[in-house]
Amino acid sequence: MKRLFVLCVVALASVACANRGPAVEIKPEEAIGVAYDKSVELATAVAEAKSYEEFVAARAELERYEEAMRTQIGGEDYEIFLQSANEVLSNIK
Amino acid sequence: MKRKIFAILGYTALVAVVLLLSQCESGVTLTTPKKDAQRIITMAQGIESEEELKSIEKLARKYEIAYERMYNGAASLEFKRLTNDALREASQICDDIHAKNDQLKALQDTFSGSLDMLDAAWSHEALSAEQYDEAIKKNELRVKKINAKIKQAEAEIQAYSDKLIEAGYPADMLEELGKMKEEVTKYESMIKVVENESRVLTLTYRLQSGNASVESTEPEEPVADEEPITEEPQEQTAE
Structure with missing residues (x-):
């Protein structure tokens, strides 16, 4: 029973990791670049996806960076990250 | 004579017990209004959340009550006067934090909302x-x-x-x-x-249908009116 439980946990963890990819690590000195440029690049990839699969992958990548900015950097840089991404996402014509 | 001394000692002990009891009741240890106010001011200056503000205000109120019970209204008023500005500023800081959090929440909602909308668009037939x-x-x-x-x-x-x-x-x-x-x-x-x-x-x-595009939001860079650079003729020195 115990073994089965451990096996299930390991399987769930590996599925979760496989879907999300490795965690993004942002150094404080890179925060400005990520906030201004990387967010636009990632959001543009989401907006310009040519298929649903491409969109899902681009969205996951954008959300990984959003999470990293929120948990590791925060503050004004995180706000700028969101603003830049929002600007691109709201300008899809 | 002996009886008098005992009476005085007894009375002093009683006062000390009453004072100690009132301190225990308020839950704070009093020093001087200035020192205690300084403690509250220092705490108020480092405030980072509404919960902290509430706990500081509660503590300040406990001090006020304790001063009123232990000493007199003047000590309590003095403590209140000294801490008033710091607490008001802390409250202002708290309002600012609140407004900033609301703004951040709005940005996060827009972010996830836009992504969900795109997902809905892709999932739509x-x-x-x-x-x-x-x-x-x-x-x-x-x-x-x-x-x-x-x-x-x-x-x-x-x-x-x-x-x-x-x-x-x-x-x-x-x-x-x-x-x-x-x-x-x-x-x-x-x-x-x-x-x-x-x-x-x-x-x-x-x-x-593959017709989506992202409209650029960046303003176009103004073209500077530069004068054409003309190379100055190099002086040739005849040897």
Whole structure:
């Protein structure tokens, strides 16, 4: 029973990791670049996806960076990250 | 003589016990109003959340009460005077933090909302140009109809407000007016839903037909009026 439980946990963890990819690590000195440029690049990839699969992958990548900015950097840089991404996402014509 | 000394000692002990008990009751140890106020001021200056503000205000109140019980009203007032400004500033900081958190929440909501809308657009079944036009026209008509209802409701509210003033604001009429206003809010949120639907349809059509593009939001860089650079003729020195 115990073994089965451990096996299930390991399987769930590996599925979760496989879907999300490795965690993004942002150094404080890179925060400005990520906030201004990387967010636009990632959001543009989401907006310009040519298929649903491409969109899902681009969205996951954008959300990984959003999470990293929120948990590791925060503050004004995180706000700028969101603003830049929002600007691109709201300008899809 | 001996009895007198015992009486004095007994009285002093009683006062000490009463003072100790009142300190225990308030839960704070008093030093001087200035020192205790400084402690509160230092805490107030490092405030980072509403919970912290509340606990500092609570502590300051405990000090005030303790000073009032232990000494007199003057000590309590002195403590209050010294901490007042710091607590007011802390409250202001707290309001600012609150506003900033709200702003951040709005940004996060927009972010996830936009992504969810795109997901809905991709998950929607593909639309032909005709289907898209038809659906958009249908939604425009729905918005028009709801807008007409809003106008009518607003006119009714205006007429009812006049009656309400004449009647001297009775409670039942005020309640009825509230209901009428709620109805308008309901219509307005219906419009938002339809507009959202239209946005998803537009995105569905554009994304799935490969016609979507991201409009640049960056302002174009102004072209500087530069004078053409002319190379100065190099002096040739004849050897």
